[in-house]
Amino acid sequence: MLQNLNQIIISLLKSKSNQYLTAREIAEFIWDNEQEFCNKKMKNTTRKGKDELISQIIAEVSSRYPRSLCKIISRTADRPHRYYYNDCSETKTASEKRKNKQEELELYPKLAQYCDSLGIKTLRIDEKTSKKDGGKNHNIWLHADIVGYQDLAEKFNDETRECLIEFSSERSYLYAFEVKDGIIKTCDLREYFFQTVSNSSWANYSYLVAEGIEEKAKEELQLLCSSFNIGYIQLNREFPLDSDIVIQATKTDLDWRMINRIAEENPDFRKYLKNISLSYKKHSNKDIQNPVWDIDKIK
Numbered sequence: 379m380l381q382n383l384n385q386i387i388i389s390l391l392k393s394k395s396n397q398y399l400t401a402r403e404i405a406e407f408i409w410d411n412e413q414e415f416c417n418k419k420m421k422n423t424t425r426k427g428k429d430e431l432i433s434q435i436i437a438e439v440s441s442r443y444p445r446s447l448c449k450i451i452s453r454t455a456d457r458p459h460r461y462y463y464n465d466c467s468e469t470k471t472a473s474e475k476r477k478n479k480q481e482e483l484e485l486y487p488k489l490a491q492y493c494d495s496l497g498i499k500t501l502r503i504d505e506k507t508s509k510k511d512g513g514k515n516h517n518i519w520l521h522a523d524i525v526g527y528q529d530l531a532e533k534f535n536d537e538t539r540e541c542l543i544e545f546s547s548e549r550s551y552l553y554a555f556e557v558k559d560g561i562i563k564t565c566d567l568r569e570y571f572f573q574t575v576s577n578s579s580w581a582n583y584s585y586l587v588a589e590g591i592e593e594k595a596k597e598e599l600q601l602l603c604s605s606f607n608i609g610y611i612q613l614n615r616e617f618p619l620d621s622d623i624v625i626q627a628t629k630t631d632l633d634w635r636m637i638n639r640i641a642e643e644n645p646d647f648r649k650y651l652k653n654i655s656l657s658y659k660k661h662s663n664k665d666i667q668n669p670v671w672d673i674d675k676i677k
Contacts, residue, residue, distance in 0.1 A: 383438060386412055388450055391463040398460035398561060398590065405435035454561055455596035456612065462561060482523075482559040488618040489524055489555060489587060490672040492611075495619050497533075498526040498553055499657075499671040501650045508644045520640060522577040522584075524672075525650050526553030529657055550654065552632060554578030555611070558588040564595040571602050578608070580636035583627040585609045600625060 381389070386408060391399065399407070409416055409432055416431060425434045439461070453459040490500045503521045528551040531538070556574035558566075571586060578584030590612060591599060603610060609627030614620045640647045653669035660666045 381412075381415065383415075383435070384442065386415065387439065387442075387461075388463070391451055391461060394463075398454060398462045400458045400460055401436040401439040402432070402458070404439055404461065405432045408435055452561075452563060452592045452594075454590040455593040456590055459593065460561075460590065464563065482557055485557050485559060485587070485589075485613060485615065486524060487672065487676050488613055488615055488621075489557060489611075490676060491618040492613065492621040493526055493553075493555075494673040496528075498528045499653075499669075499673065500524050500526045500553075500555070501646065501653065501672055503644060503646045503650070505644070507646055520577065521644060521647070522554035522574075522581070523557045524555040524587075525581070525647070526555065527551075527650070527654050527657065528553065531661065549658065551582045551629070552580075552654075554581035554584045555587050556585070557613075558586070560589055562586075562588045562591040562595060562599070564592050564598075567591075567595045567598060568602075571599070571606075571608065574608055575606050580633040580640065582629050582632060583609065584630075585611050585623075585627055587611045587613050589613055589615055603627075
């Protein structure tokens, strides 16, 4: 039985549940794989040939989304829009959750590269290394995935650096990043956002990081970010340096009591603090060992 366009789009995106396709990519797939559908469509339209038919399908994909597809298919807020199967109503299996976590881990070095381009050194905080004596959920939503350090004096000459250290109350900024694989969907937005708030309240700047956000979730994310001083980074998996700070975080004061709490629970976070101390000491003593950040493991 010949499928209609809606059925083809849904079937295609469901089969590629971890991919996000533009309207052009959908149309080109249909041309390459649904020849019977394309032949019938050309008989019933003035459009002739591959390019004209693909252009028509692109227009139809875009026009159908707000009406007949929006409950099953979602699209990102960035342009060109990318479409994907909305699996919010489906319960993920344990293997699917493990796969998502593995794909999230693959984003960490990408974020490290982007942050390094901004002068921010990052370090992965592994929640598995935290103390277990408080029970299963003792440290839930305590650790950010990635923490960062920006040395404000790194590129200053010696005289300016000495003045900064002597007179300024701020020598650096500390960052916290909560990373999520794929596209942030409306059904997951609040969970992800308040996980970011909980994990990152100690830092100067806190960011939720993902590869994109569903169009209908973007407005709510902007409202939440402005209310809680959180920012949003859209990470480019293929070209990390082309990632973008879509929503700038608002600077807040460091919460040293929370910093101490995390340090008591997690050895990776203690290493982070040690790295910062080493960075400070190197300003006055070049013989101090270099701290090792995530970017050093990539280069």
